[in-house]
Amino acid sequence: MSCARQTTDGSCVDSHRHGWGYSLEDGPGTWFKLNQQYQLCKQGHHQSPINIHKDHIPSISDYQLSYQGYIHDVVDNEHTVEFDYEAGSSLILHGKEYQLKQFHFHSPSEHTVEGERYDMEIHFVHQNAKQKDLTVLAVLVKAGQENPLIQSLWTHLPQDKHKHHVFTNDHINVVDLIPDDLEAYYYHGSLTTPPCLETVSWLVLKETIEMSQKQLDYFHKFYNWNIRDLQAE
Numbered sequence: 001m002s003c004a005r006q007t008t009d010g011s012c013v014d015s016h017r018h019g020w021g022y023s024l025e026d027g028p029g030t031w032f033k034l035n036q037q038y039q040l041c042k043q044g045h046h047q048s049p050i051n052i053h054k055d056h057i058p059s060i061s062d063y064q065l066s067y068q069g070y071i072h073d074v075v076d077n078e079h080t081v082e083f084d085y086e087a088g089s090s091l092i093l094h095g096k097e098y099q100l101k102q103f104h105f106h107s108p109s110e111h112t113v114e115g116e117r118y119d120m121e122i123h124f125v126h127q128n129a130k131q132k133d134l135t136v137l138a139v140l141v142k143a144g145q146e147n148p149l150i151q152s153l154w155t156h157l158p159q160d161k162h163k164h165h166v167f168t169n170d171h172i173n174v175v176d177l178i179p180d181d182l183e184a185y186y187y188h189g190s191l192t193t194p195p196c197l198e199t200v201s202w203l204v205l206k207e208t209i210e211m212s213q214k215q216l217d218y219f220h221k222f223y224n225w226n227i228r229d230l231q232a233e
Helices: 028-034 148-154 213-220
Strands: 063-066 071-076 081-085 090-093 096-106 120-127 134-143 184-189 200-205 209-211
Touching: 090 120, 090 134, 134 213, 148 213
Parallel strands: 134 200, 134 209
Antiparallel strands: 063 090, 071 081, 081 096, 090 096, 096 120, 120 134, 184 200
């Protein structure tokens, strides 16, 4: 993941300022060299993503989702396509409330489960208003049936980098992208993008969703392999 917009104090800002990416020249193996603030990308001890071993990573389902708002705008930030969310949607984990800020896509998946990598991973990024830490709900995606909600989202993808498309007439709530079964692998980790801050509670859902290969291929016109390599558990 990431809050593609988070500084070392936890606030969210544009993260394209320091020129990182996913190529050999600016990809994950080089991030720590690109900026002094990115040292955790190499030196951190709780980094993400990871390969999830079912016997090692605990499962939880006792958290609550309340997605009441709608998408506000979408932007191509040079690392992924990010949909920013209106205020009013939340996730409650261990009695602590996190507001849904945005969701974005990585293809293929960043996390693997018992070594299996999926076709895509959607990150729903939630932030606590006081402590600024994050909870990210990750949804794994397999190629299969066409997904009507994804089709609606894809019609709004901007054709230019850093150009925002504001949703003025379309009121889209993404709750339908969340599987019915909320049981998730739970662990403490990091952003999967610079500055790799270790301020993230990860909820990787066990149940997957589907989208068609055609829909995956359309996303790949914008981004393909926008993922960080697996980190040590």
